[in-house]
Amino acid sequence: AAKAAGGSRWQWFDPAMDHAADEAARMAAELRQALPRGEIFALFQPIVDLTTGAPTGAEVLMRWRHPEHGLIPPDVFIPIAERTGTIIELGRWVLEQACLQTADWARRLGPAAPMRISVNVSARQLADPGFLGTVRDVLAATGADPARLMIEVTETAVLNTGSAARQLAAMRAMGLRVALDDFGTGHSSLSLLMDLPVDVLKVDKSFVSGDSAEHVGAIVVRNLIGFTDDFGIDAVAEGVETEAQAERLRAAGYHYAQGYLFGRPMTTADFEKLFVPAKVA
Ligand code: C2E
Ligand code: MG
Ligand code: MG
Numbered sequence: 001a002a003k004a005a006g007g008s009r010w011q012w013f014d015p016a017m018d019h020a021a022d023e024a025a026r027m028a029a030e031l032r033q034a035l036p037r038g039e040i041f042a043l044f045q046p047i048v049d050l051t052t053g054a055p056t057g058a059e060v061l062m063r064w065r066h067p068e069h070g071l072i073p074p075d076v077f078i079p080i081a082e083r084t085g086t087i088i089e090l091g092r093w094v095l096e097q098a099c100l101q102t103a104d105w106a107r108r109l110g111p112a113a114p115m116r117i118s119v120n121v122s123a124r125q126l127a128d129p130g131f132l133g134t135v136r137d138v139l140a141a142t143g144a145d146p147a148r149l150m151i152e153v154t155e156t157a158v159l160n161t162g163s164a165a166r167q168l169a170a171m172r173a174m175g176l177r178v179a180l181d182d183f184g185t186g187h188s189s190l191s192l193l194m195d196l197p198v199d200v201l202k203v204d205k206s207f208v209s210g211d212s213a214e215h216v217g218a219i220v221v222r223n224l225i226g227f228t229d230d231f232g233i234d235a236v237a238e239g240v241e242t243e244a245q246a247e248r249l250r251a252a253g254y255h256y257a258q259g260y261l262f263g264r265p266m267t268t269a270d271f272e273k274l275f276v277p278a279k280v281a
């Protein structure tokens with residue numbers, strides 16, 4: 001059941017069990033307790049300037065360490081959290097982590113601090129009438145500069161949420177930036193998307209990965225950049241794993257990228273090492 005839900009190799013219970021509904025209910029109940037039990041944590045993945053390789057920001061990615069089952073991938077537990085509503089508390093927590101961290105880095109690293117921290121926001125959060133209030137409260141409580149925050153929403157989440165355009169516009173009015181995540185995977189039209197108030201397009205890794213400059217993804221990637229440039233939108237290429245892919249993106253005119261080539265999701269301690277050059281022995 002977990003495999004079907006998440007598309008990962010990870011398994012929740014004995015695959016021989018066929019009580020899928022019971023398993024899902026048990027996992028949902030455990031997920032509700034995960035935050036108070038301290039099992040949820042956040043990792044930070046660099047978003048880099050493609051010409052220098054220097055990090056310009058980070059995306060915050062949530063993790064759940066289950067006491068018996070180990071690390072559970074977000075592709076498995078986020079959909080469950082969305083279905084059960086637990087995503088509202090988890091989403092607030094991850095926003096708090098992002099705000100605390102960005103305020104801390106701004107204080108300690110000064111001009112070297114990462115420009116911007118990105119936080120994923122799910123459809124359920126976007127549709128929540130309390131969402132804007134939560135963002136406002138968390139900003140006020142943490143003292144984070146809204147200009148250092150970006151929220152990432154998928155096109156699917158936006159298109160399925162009636163009030164999405166209004167919510168995004170309100171967030172921009174508060175000084176945050178808005179990114180459209182996993183761009184290209186949602187079967188929506190470009191013209192529809194261009195009516196949305198967004199600052200950044202994150203081009204999905206399915207277009208970026210691949211070895212040849214002639215595969216369909218590479219052609220999409222090459223052509224999207226003219227489009228984002230004309231609309232004054234920044235493009236970030238996701239899932240860059242090889243130098244050849246990075247070179248293709250540079251040649252196409254991309255300025256920003258994210259992927260294992262530049263850094264995996266990491267702890268804040270490891271992230272800071274990217275800013276403080278290691279002492280040479
Ligand atoms: P996403 O927002 O598109 O995040 C990017 C995903 O791509 C992350 O997976 C990241 O680890 C992975 N990735 C980055 N570079 C590479 C690469 O070079 N190669 C490959 N193969 N993968 C790469 P992760 O951390 O497993 O998260 C999966 C998804 O779960 C996220 O996709 C996002 O939709 C969701 N998610 C994660 N954290 C949160 C959260 O705090 N809130 C919400 N609502 N969703 C979250
Ligand atoms: Mg994202
Ligand atoms: Mg993405």
Ligand code: MG
Binds near residue numbers: 182
């Ligand atoms: Mg994704």
